[in-house]
Amino acid sequence: MALLIEGAGGTIRFSKFMDWALNEPINGSYASGKLKIGIKGDFVTSPSLGPEFSDLLGIQIAEWIIDFEKQLNSQNIISLVEIGPGEGDLAFNLIQFLKRDFPKLLDKIELVMVELNDGLKKRQKLKLASISEVPIKWESLDKISKDPLTGIFLAHEVLDALPVDILIWENNDLFLQGIELTKVNNKNFINYVNLPLPSSVKQELAHINSNLSINIPPFNVPNRWKTEWHIGQKSWFKKISACIKAGNLLIVDYALEASRYYHASRSEGTLISYKEHTASPNVLDDIGSRDITAHLCLETLISTAISNDFIYVGETKQGLSLLSLGLSKKLNLLQKNKSENLAKVLESRENLLRLVDPMTLGDFRWILFKKNIDFINTRFLDEPMD
Ligand SMILES: C[S@@+](CC[C@H](N)C(=O)[O-])C[C@H]1O[C@@H](n2cnc3c(N)ncnc32)[C@H](O)[C@@H]1O
Numbered sequence: 001m002a003l004l005i006e007g008a009g010g011t012i013r014f015s016k017f018m019d020w021a022l023n024e025p026i027n028g029s030y031a032s033g034k035l036k037i038g039i040k041g042d043f044v045t046s047p048s049l050g051p052e053f054s055d056l057l058g059i060q061i062a063e064w065i066i067d068f069e070k071q072l073n074s075q076n077i078i079s080l081v082e083i084g085p086g087e088g089d090l091a092f093n094l095i096q097f098l099k100r101d102f103p104k105l106l107d108k109i110e111l112v113m114v115e116l117n118d119g120l121k122k123r124q125k126l127k128l129a130s131i132s133e134v135p136i137k138w139e140s141l142d143k144i145s146k147d148p149l150t151g152i153f154l155a156h157e158v159l160d161a162l163p164v165d166i167l168i169w170e171n172n173d174l175f176l177q178g179i180e181l182t183k184v185n186n187k188n189f190i191n192y193v194n195l196p197l198p199s200s201v202k203q204e205l206a207h208i209n210s211n212l213s214i215n216i217p218p219f220n221v222p223n224r225w226k227t228e229w230h231i232g233q234k235s236w237f238k239k240i241s242a243c244i245k246a247g248n249l250l251i252v253d254y255a256l257e258a259s260r261y262y263h264a265s266r267s268e269g270t271l272i273s274y275k276e277h278t279a280s281p282n283v284l285d286d287i288g289s290r291d292i293t294a295h296l297c298l299e300t301l302i303s304t305a306i307s308n309d310f311i312y313v314g315e316t317k318q319g320l321s322l323l324s325l326g327l328s329k330k331l332n333l334l335q336k337n338k339s340e341n342l343a344k345v346l347e348s349r350e351n352l353l354r355l356v357d358p359m360t361l362g363d364f365r366w367i368l369f370k371k372n373i374d375f376i377n378t379r380f381l382d383e384p385m386d
Contacts, residue, residue, distance in 0.1 A: 082114065088127035160254055220264050252364055296365075317362060
């Protein structure tokens with residue numbers, strides 16, 4: 001990292017640092033494959049706990065495939081596109097679910113994996129090697145945009161990995177907090193440094209202030225109050241939109257309302273890093289072996305999507321989504337199931353409860369958009385019935 005920063009003149013924006021720390025082809029924690037997702041890895045995500053998450057989301061996906069099938073010429077293949085598939089758990093378990101519960105849908109779909117990092121792409125290919133019922137390909141968004149697809153786009157915990165900049169309020173002025181390389185006795189050190197706020201960011205802040213009434217910083221913030229600026233979201237939505245001829249986009253991620261995100265009391269922002277299941281606010285430590293992640297702001301995300309030709313359908317917390325898709329029924333069935341191996345039943349039960357735990361995964365947001373379609377079933381947004 002020191003060499004890269006030196007090569008860039010000794011000072012870089014935080015977004016550049018985050019991008020290199022995660023995605024730089026040789027040393028980035030995702031790109032090198034060093035960072036692992038799952039119980040035996042560095043951090044867990046809902047699909048990495050087991051098949052339970054995909055078995056519930058799969059119910060909604062199956063209904064969407066049926067919707068598309070009804071509305072489209074039956075010769076059209078429906079693309080199931082996963083962006084940022086990590087270890088490939090979600091795609092693998094979704095296909096197992098469809099094989100078991102909706103086998104007739106398998107020849108209607110293709111699986112398209114969009115992964116930036118080779119370290120993970122290799123593991124995804126191994127994970128999906130046994131799937132023969134559905135055509136699978138790995139594509140870049142640039143390539144897809146040349147021949148846009150019709151279907152379902154999933155982005156599970158991807159937007160929180162897009163590089164962000166840090167904004168800092170110091171001595172009654174707003175700055176970018178960048179990264180600076182210093183040398184002491186021939187040793188390299190990486191520190192934060194305040195950089196002038198670029199005019200492009202000033203314009204964006206003025207735009208969200210006049211259009212969404214969001215003040216950054218909010219009133220009465222303490223000196224050195226910090227937050228994140230989602231610098232990569234605009235181009236991400238533009239690219240995704242260019243890839244969709246007709247379809248829907250489901251984003252699942254940590255997200256907060258602007259009033260909670262940019263609150264005076266959230267003075268350290270939301271940036272956090274993970275390694276070996278330990279969270280740390282020191283995102284400059286162990287560069288290239290940690291995950292670095294920031295929450296999303298619901299209002300700015302929705303507004304960015306809308307300005308890129310998406311229609312916002314709705315959002316809810318993961319706990320409610322999974323209850324609407326039948327989580328409590330699954331828990332009841334497990335309780336009645338005496339024939340299965342007890343350890344497996346207990347593990348499944350534990351996983352289901354973790355997925356809806358309001359202190360952790362249950363607080364994730366499921367945010368749905370559509371483009372160029374007027375149909376879309378929204379069962380996950382319904383009030384849970386049991
Ligand atoms: C936090 S992991 C989530 C993995 C998986 N979706 C899950 O929930 O288990 C982020 C994933 O997104 C990938 N990624 C990050 N930026 C990306 C981008 N711009 N385009 C595609 N994939 C990206 C990472 O390499 C990694 O696979």
